[in-house]
Amino acid sequence: xxxxxVTLIGVAFAIASLVLLSLGLAIxxxxxGVINLAQGELIMLGAYTVILSSxxxxxxxxxxxxxxxxxxxxxxxxxxxxxxxxxxxxLDTMLATWGLSLAIIAAVTLALGPTTEGVATPLxxxxxxxxxxxVYNLFVVAAAAVSVAFVWALFNFTKFxxxxxxxxQNADMVAALGIHPxxxxxxxxxxxxxxxxxxxxxxxxxxxVVPSLGLAYIAKVFITVTVGGAAIFGGTLxxxxxxxxxxxxxxxxxxxxxxQVAMLGCALLVLRIAPQGISALWRRRG
Amino acid sequence: xxVASPESRRSYGGAxxxxxxxxxxxxxxxxxxxxxxxxxxxxxxxxxxxGELRCLIGxxxxxxxxxxxxLTGQLRPTSGAILFEGTDIAGEPQxxxxxRGIGIKNQVPSVWDGLSVxxxxxxxxxxxxxxxxxxxxxxxxxxxxxxxxxxxCSVGELSHGERQWVEIGMVIAQDxxxxxxxxxxxxxxxxxxxxxxSLLRAINARTTLVVVEHDxxxxxxxxxxxxxxxxGRILVEDTMENVLKNPxxxxxxxxxxxxxx
Amino acid sequence: MASARLSALELLLWGAAxxxxxxxxxxxxxxxxxxxxxxxxxxxxxxxxxxxxxxxxLLSFGQTAxxxxxxxxxxxxxxNNVTTLIALVAAAGxxxxxxxxxxxxxxxxxxxxxxxxxxxxxxxxILLQVMGSTADPSYHIGVAILGGYNGMTNIPSLAxxxxxxxxxxLGPIGFFWTVSGLxxxxxxxxxxxxxxxxxxxxxxxxxxxxxVELLGYDVRWRKLAIFxxxxxxxxxxxxxxxxxxxxxxxxxxxxxxxxxxxxxxxxxxxxxxxxxxxxxxxxxALTQYxxxxxxxxxxxxxxxxxxxxxxxxxxxxxxxxxxGVTARIAAxxxxxxx
Numbered sequence: 001x002x003x004x005x006v007t008l009i010g011v012a013f014a015i016a017s018l019v020l021l022s023l024g025l026a027i028x029x030x031x032x033g034v035i036n037l038a039q040g041e042l043i044m045l046g047a048y049t050v051i052l053s054s055x056x057x058x059x060x061x062x063x064x065x066x067x068x069x070x071x072x073x074x075x076x077x078x079x080x081x082x083x084x085x086x087x088x089x090x091l092d093t094m095l096a097t098w099g100l101s102l103a104i105i106a107a108v109t110l111a112l113g114p115t116t117e118g119v120a121t122p123l124x125x126x127x128x129x130x131x132x133x134x135v136y137n138l139f140v141v142a143a144a145a146v147s148v149a150f151v152w153a154l155f156n157f158t159k160f161x162x163x164x165x166x167x168x169q170n171a172d173m174v175a176a177l178g179i180h181p182x183x184x185x186x187x188x189x190x191x192x193x194x195x196x197x198x199x200x201x202x203x204x205x206x207x208x209v210v211p212s213l214g215l216a217y218i219a220k221v222f223i224t225v226t227v228g229g230a231a232i233f234g235g236t237l238x239x240x241x242x243x244x245x246x247x248x249x250x251x252x253x254x255x256x257x258x259x260q261v262a263m264l265g266c267a268l269l270v271l272r273i274a275p276q277g278i279s280a281l282w283r284r285r286g
Numbered sequence: 287x288x289v290a291s292p293e294s295r296r297s298y299g300g301a302x303x304x305x306x307x308x309x310x311x312x313x314x315x316x317x318x319x320x321x322x323x324x325x326x327x328x329x330x331x332x333x334x335x336x337g338e339l340r341c342l343i344g345x346x347x348x349x350x351x352x353x354x355x356x357l358t359g360q361l362r363p364t365s366g367a368i369l370f371e372g373t374d375i376a377g378e379p380q381x382x383x384x385x386r387g388i389g390i391k392n393q394v395p396s397v398w399d400g401l402s403v404x405x406x407x408x409x410x411x412x413x414x415x416x417x418x419x420x421x422x423x424x425x426x427x428x429x430x431x432x433x434x435x436x437x438x439c440s441v442g443e444l445s446h447g448e449r450q451w452v453e454i455g456m457v458i459a460q461d462x463x464x465x466x467x468x469x470x471x472x473x474x475x476x477x478x479x480x481x482x483x484s485l486l487r488a489i490n491a492r493t494t495l496v497v498v499e500h501d502x503x504x505x506x507x508x509x510x511x512x513x514x515x516x517x518g519r520i521l522v523e524d525t526m527e528n529v530l531k532n533p534x535x536x537x538x539x540x541x542x543x544x545x546x547x
Numbered sequence: 548m549a550s551a552r553l554s555a556l557e558l559l560l561w562g563a564a565x566x567x568x569x570x571x572x573x574x575x576x577x578x579x580x581x582x583x584x585x586x587x588x589x590x591x592x593x594x595x596x597x598x599x600x601x602x603x604x605l606l607s608f609g610q611t612a613x614x615x616x617x618x619x620x621x622x623x624x625x626x627n628n629v630t631t632l633i634a635l636v637a638a639a640g641x642x643x644x645x646x647x648x649x650x651x652x653x654x655x656x657x658x659x660x661x662x663x664x665x666x667x668x669x670x671x672x673i674l675l676q677v678m679g680s681t682a683d684p685s686y687h688i689g690v691a692i693l694g695g696y697n698g699m700t701n702i703p704s705l706a707x708x709x710x711x712x713x714x715x716x717l718g719p720i721g722f723f724w725t726v727s728g729l730x731x732x733x734x735x736x737x738x739x740x741x742x743x744x745x746x747x748x749x750x751x752x753x754x755x756x757x758x759v760e761l762l763g764y765d766v767r768w769r770k771l772a773i774f775x776x777x778x779x780x781x782x783x784x785x786x787x788x789x790x791x792x793x794x795x796x797x798x799x800x801x802x803x804x805x806x807x808x809x810x811x812x813x814x815x816x817x818x819x820x821x822x823x824x825x826x827x828x829x830x831x832a833l834t835q836y837x838x839x840x841x842x843x844x845x846x847x848x849x850x851x852x853x854x855x856x857x858x859x860x861x862x863x864x865x866x867x868x869x870x871g872v873t874a875r876i877a878a879x880x881x882x883x884x885x
Contacts, residue, residue, distance in 0.1 A: 099853025106847035219669045257676050272656045384763035398754035413763045
């Protein structure tokens with residue numbers, strides 16, 4: 001009985017972390033059609049924010065609070081300097097962000113060294129029968145849920161959200177109403193970056209933080225967003241649940257690496273059946 | 287640009303696809319295309335006989351281009367049947383439909399900017415014939431269409447009107463049984479329009495044509511029957527003369543309450 | 548974009564290249580010959596990407612996946628006492644098959660160009676992790692131990708005589724001639740392919756795929772064919788690489804390595820095959836120089852080059868230079884005619 005409970009939490013954690021990590025890219029891709037290959041590095045920068053803030057006395061929680069703002073600002077700069085010249089040029093955006101990814105990894109390596117001291121996982125453990133459950137895992141699940149709820153509310157209940165959704169559907173109409181689409185794109189990219197930073201910060205106590213941290217996540221995140229498709233919430237959540245469950249199941253049976261391989265295999269299968277991702281299955285036919 | 291007489295058309299190397307023998311070439315039954323909640327094409331029953339030169343007219347957004355795209359497989363119909371020479375081709379892949387003998391010149395010229403005019407016609411012909419025949423065909427077609435001066439130019443460098451002619455040339459080289467032309471005279475001056483009229487008449491001697499157009503004078507010069515589309519349905523199907531007199535058509539174009547004296 | 552026909556200049560170039568290759572070993576030290584050989588192997592890798600990307604517009608971010616697969620397959624097979632020549636062919640074949648499988652999913656599933664680019668990168672990164680996890684000696688195929696991040700050593704060098712395995716292996720000069728011969732051969736065949744009808748249709752597909760389909764062509768198998776060929780050539784380069792250093796490790800699947808291939812073709816200019824070679828040589832020279840300072844500097848430079856070129860010099864160096872020269876000549880003619 002306890003075993004079942006602990007396993008369920010484990011699966012929930014796998015799903016939640018995947019959704020949390022993918023949410024930023026889902027917004028950037030879903031809203032703007034931009035494939036940002038530097039998304040992993042934005043996650044990494046969020047993790048480093050926690051490391052640095054912890055080293056300077058603000059603790060893990062301070063870092064988690066700071067990270068969205070820091071990385072959101074970095075995302076803003078990236079959008080202004082690089083992304084905005086490449087709208088509509090999908091492959092070029094991918095190439096440029098790929099170069100950016102390399103440059104950021106190298107810059108962080110040169111500035112902060114190839115390894116860091118990790119931070120301890122806060123909140124300790126709780127006993128469930130014979131098993132010890134890390135409370136932080138529950139925090140991650142909560143963080144994911146809150147983030148999704150926050151973004152959902154932002155897009156559906158605020159003026160910004162309405163304008164952003166309108167821009168996504170028809171930028172010309174929005175412009176005709178006197179709103180400057182490039183500003184919306186800038187804000188959306190910054191939001192996606194901030195969410196990536198938050199995800200990296202939340203995950204920081206759980207992994208070794210190194211400059212190449214993004215690389216470990218980028219494959220999973222991309223698979224999730226591609227399988228999810230353009231619907232930000234239904235798609236990403238659906239893909240996150242499906243792929244997260246598969247990954248944790250296979251990882252449990254064998255190794256995490258085969259978990260990733262299984263994830264990729266299933267993703268390819270899904271895409272073969274539904275090339276537009278899960279989102280297409282939600283939408284009405286035709 | 288000169289356009290040669292109908293007899294020389296035989297140099298295209300294809301069979302004459304039946305004179306106007308009256309057999310039904312294309313038929314759609316309750317053909318429908320929905321986009322979300324919008325009925326772009328709503329249960330259209332359409333019939334086309336071999337050898338016809340039909341014009342489709344209607345206000346923007348009436349569903350004409352969507353209709354064309356379903357015929358060529360560029361869009362999947364939501365429901366309904368498309369019978370080409372008796373076989374239902376609805377939902378078939380584009381290349382298979384093209385092989386059955388349907389060619390299209392799109393509304394926006396769909397060409398290959400980096401390739402030359404010569405290569406456009408050659409590639410269009412090559413699929414049907416071998417490399418050598420394609421070369422012969424291309425040379426004669428370049429001559430017929432008067433495209434020789436620009437044969438080696440990259441199509442990306444050409445004007446809008448020239449690009450349209452290249453795409454029309456490609457469709458001719460393809461030698462289909464049915465040619466769909468979506469606004470072939472868009473952006474052309476009156477000289478070019480007249481040449482296009484002669485060309486279409488010449489092509490019509492051996493191939494069935496359906497043309498979407500807005501230029502009424504052009505339509506009057508070439509059309510047999512005219513089909514009027516409105517909000518995804520066929521409003522009226524008649525000769526041009528009768529269509530122009532039809533009060534429904536006037537209302538659709540000019541709005542209600544404006545009756546002519 | 549190279550022209551649709553072979554000019555006399557091009558044939559001259561091939562002849563000159565053949566002569567240069569024949570003569571070079573007598574002029575340079577053995578060390579230089581060995582160095583140049585690996586440069587040429589990477590030029591072959593660059594050409595393989597250009598065959599798919601430059602010709603048909605099929606961009607794969609993970610061309611190194613096929614390179615690495617070729618390298619590992621060559622190592623595994625040749626270390627199991629199979630003739631190296633067979634191992635070479637098998638390596639190219641295996642890479643071609645994997646490329647074909649990915650291509651099948653992408654093209655017959657009508658998935659977007661983005662999918663191909665990202666999936667090949669994803670496969671590369673996963674291969675990096677999978678091969679890196681094989682450190683335990685229990686991971687082996689036949690007698691070939693996979694070695695994890697340490698890689699595989701003592702890989703037999705290529706020998707051209709079928710009965711021999713390691714005796715009779717090609718020396719540095721013989722290997723240099725083999726590699727250059729293969730590179731020139733692939734370029735010649737590639738150019739012939741480009742001017743043949745199949746190649747022209749591929750170029751059209753790269754420009755506007757739908758237009759080609761509307762003429763009745765089934766574009767799917769054509770894309771699959773060129774993509775598989777591109778993978779096989781990359782695999783060939785990988786096998787040659789294994790043979791060159793008698794060593795291979797999962798580094799071939801690294802992100803930096805994947806990016807480099809794309810950068811070579813982007814910097815040199817895609818579509819002519821020659822641009823890929825120029826880009827590969829230039830960037831490799833640069834990374835070798837920077838590598839002596841530190842790997843992070845190399846990565847930083849590569850990343851920055853990629854961003855700068857995408858934003859400012861999208862066409863790449865060779866087409867820009869050729870255009871500049873042609874324009875000068877045309878302007879010069881104009882002046883003379885006045």
